[in-house]
Amino acid sequence: MGFLVGLVVNVALLSVPIGSTLGTLFKIRPFENERKPEEKPHNTLITNSSCSEFHEFALNKIGLNYTLNSNQILNESDSTLCMNMTTFENATYPTNSTAPEFSFTWQYPFRNANESAPANQTKPLIHAFPQASISGVVPLTLEDLGGLTLDFAWTMGIGNTNAPSTSVRRLGAQLVNASVALDMYMDPDESKAGDAGKAAFEMIIYFAHYGLQDPVGFGNGTIVTTEKLGGTDFRLFAGKNANDQNVFSWVATEPITEFHSDISPLFNSILALNDVENLKADTPTFTDFLGYVGFGTQAYNSVGNVTFWVPRLSMDVRKFGV
Numbered sequence: 335m336g337f338l339v340g341l342v343v344n345v346a347l348l349s350v351p352i353g354s355t356l357g358t359l360f361k362i363r364p365f366e367n368e369r370k371p372e373e374k375p376h377n378t379l380i381t382n383s384s385c386s387e388f389h390e391f392a393l394n395k396i397g398l399n400y401t402l403n404s405n406q407i408l409n410e411s412d413s414t415l416c417m418n419m420t421t422f423e424n425a426t427y428p429t430n431s432t433a434p435e436f437s438f439t440w441q442y443p444f445r446n447a448n449e450s451a452p453a454n455q456t457k458p459l460i461h462a463f464p465q466a467s468i469s470g471v472v473p474l475t476l477e478d479l480g481g482l483t484l485d486f487a488w489t490m491g492i493g494n495t496n497a498p499s500t501s502v503r504r505l506g507a508q509l510v511n512a513s514v515a516l517d518m519y520m521d522p523d524e525s526k527a528g529d530a531g532k533a534a535f536e537m538i539i540y541f542a543h544y545g546l547q548d549p550v551g552f553g554n555g556t557i558v559t560t561e562k563l564g565g566t567d568f569r570l571f572a573g574k575n576a577n578d579q580n581v582f583s584w585v586a587t588e589p590i591t592e593f594h595s596d597i598s599p600l601f602n603s604i605l606a607l608n609d610v611e612n613l614k615a616d617t618p619t620f621t622d623f624l625g626y627v628g629f630g631t632q633a634y635n636s637v638g639n640v641t642f643w644v645p646r647l648s649m650d651v652r653k654f655g656v
């Protein structure tokens with residue numbers, strides 16, 4: 335049974351005016367005129383933290399801006415969702431698609447996704463899908479998409495600090511149910527393509543998943559097709575979520591904590607499914623728009639805090655022929 339993965343990015347969270355968060359980028363210097371002018375270049379690192387709903391904007395002066403969104407679906411009294419983001423004061427990153435370093439620390443109790451299911455068939459309910467998303471280069475049509483090179487390194491650990499590496503054993507001991515995924519939305523309508531609640535199509539790539547969740551479209555486990563990216567096989571499951579959106583879930587056959595590859599072949603692969611019989615989802619077409627791309631972690635439940643750390647991320651969207 336699928337969960338409401340397609341609903342997780344709150345519509346309102348995607349349309350925060352950039353101006354409202356730009357203030358976070360400038361250092362406030364209240365006593366400037368009382369000091370002697372300093373010669374220091376503006377090359378420091380700025381760390382911003384928040385433990386309530388967040389939409390933190392990071393300007394990259396030479397290219398893509400990123401926004402960290404909390405995307406909380408279900409808050410609970412006894413829970414945590416915090417973020418830390420480290421930006422360059424000069425807003426000049428090594429490449430035009432480099433994201434600021436960030437981490438999310440969270441903790442949510444277990445909730446059964448289906449209250450009427452027998453006790454031995456419990457599946458967890460998702461609480462949040464905090465992500466780093468891009469704007470400016472999307473929306474663009476799939477036929478105009480020349481490539482989407484995704485580059486990342488991450489760790490997931492227990493507690494409140496950035497773990498040097500991911501220990502499946504430690505996550506399991508804390509009963510962590512979580513995933514690491516790239517989330518994308520598409521629609522024939524340019525404005526709906528960026529709206530997670532209204533877009534007709536969602537494609538989600540799972541680089542790792544810990545715990546019991548099945549992706550939307552998992553059903554009885556029928557694999558639609560398999561693609562190899564960066565040396566790892568990704569299995570495709572297709573289906574509709576409770577919101578009647580068509581969801582294409584690619585699941586890596588082994589956890590991928592470091593990645594550098596063009597993921598655009600996965601779009602071609604789902605476009606080519608239009609003549610597959612008995613497919614449980616409708617397929618997009620070349621003229622449909624890709625309107626949203628975000629990288630983050632699905633937070634279901636954990637006994638204690640979990641920290642997802644992303645020291646390296648870039649999403650280089652290239653237009654066809656450029």
Ligand SMILES: *[C@@H]1O[C@H](CO)[C@@H](O)[C@H](O)[C@H]1NC(C)=O
Pocket residue numbers: 357358359360361362380381382383
């Ligand atoms: C971000 O950090 C800067 C520098 O520490 C600070 O001036 C600013 O108020 C912070 N913004 C938020 C939203 O916390």
Ligand SMILES: *[C@@H]1O[C@H](CO)[C@@H](O)[C@H](O)[C@H]1NC(C)=O
Pocket residue numbers: 376377378379422423424425426
């Ligand atoms: C911007 O700041 C970063 C981080 O301090 C530094 O590494 C980089 O050299 C600076 N770039 C420019 C163009 O000043």
Ligand SMILES: *[C@@H]1O[C@H](CO)[C@@H](O)[C@H](O)[C@H]1NC(C)=O
Pocket residue numbers: 385386387404406409410411415
């Ligand atoms: C969740 O709710 C608690 C208690 O009402 C609040 O303090 C916290 O800021 C909320 N968390 C988020 C991420 O909105």
Ligand SMILES: *[C@@H]1O[C@H](CO)[C@@H](O)[C@H](O)[C@H]1NC(C)=O
Pocket residue numbers: 396397398430431471651652653656
């Ligand atoms: C970043 O640079 C690459 C290579 O020069 C270019 O193809 C791409 O369009 C640029 N992206 C942005 C957002 O500026």
Ligand SMILES: *[C@@H]1O[C@H](CO)[C@@H](O)[C@H](O)[C@H]1NC(C)=O
Pocket residue numbers: 335448449450451452
């Ligand atoms: C919830 O569980 C009950 C009992 O097993 C089942 O009949 C029902 O279809 C399930 N509902 C969903 C949405 O999975």
Ligand SMILES: *[C@@H]1O[C@H](CO)[C@@H](O)[C@H](O)[C@H]1NC(C)=O
Pocket residue numbers: 452454455
């Ligand atoms: C759950 O329990 C029922 C009745 O005890 C049993 O028939 C069923 O096979 C169990 N299911 C699983 C997934 O263990």
Ligand SMILES: *[C@@H]1O[C@H](CO)[C@@H](O)[C@H](O)[C@H]1NC(C)=O
Pocket residue numbers: 352393394397398399469470471
């Ligand atoms: C990044 O944000 C700045 C400031 O809002 C804007 O001028 C610029 O066009 C944005 N860049 C992209 C690629 O959207």
Ligand SMILES: *[C@@H]1O[C@H](CO)[C@@H](O)[C@H](O)[C@H]1NC(C)=O
Pocket residue numbers: 383417418437439494495496641
């Ligand atoms: C995030 O920042 C807060 C406040 O500076 C700090 O206490 C916390 O340890 C940081 N978390 C991580 C995971 O680095």
Ligand SMILES: *[C@@H]1O[C@H](CO)[C@@H](O)[C@H](O)[C@H]1NC(C)=O
Pocket residue numbers: 444458505506507508509510511544545546635
């Ligand atoms: C996922 O959460 C459920 C409920 O807390 C738990 O029974 C299960 O062990 C978790 N998965 C893992 C791998 O720990």
Ligand SMILES: *[C@@H]1O[C@H](CO)[C@@H](O)[C@H](O)[C@H]1NC(C)=O
Pocket residue numbers: 553554555556612
């Ligand atoms: C699994 O689902 C597929 C697609 O709905 C169906 O064709 C197939 O017969 C099912 N297999 C089993 C073993 O139920």
Ligand SMILES: *[C@@H]1O[C@H](CO)[C@@H](O)[C@H](O)[C@H]1NC(C)=O
Pocket residue numbers: 385414416439441494638639
């Ligand atoms: C979990 O993290 C939050 C936010 O950093 C912190 O306030 C809380 O004390 C942590 N809980 C535990 C058990 O360490």
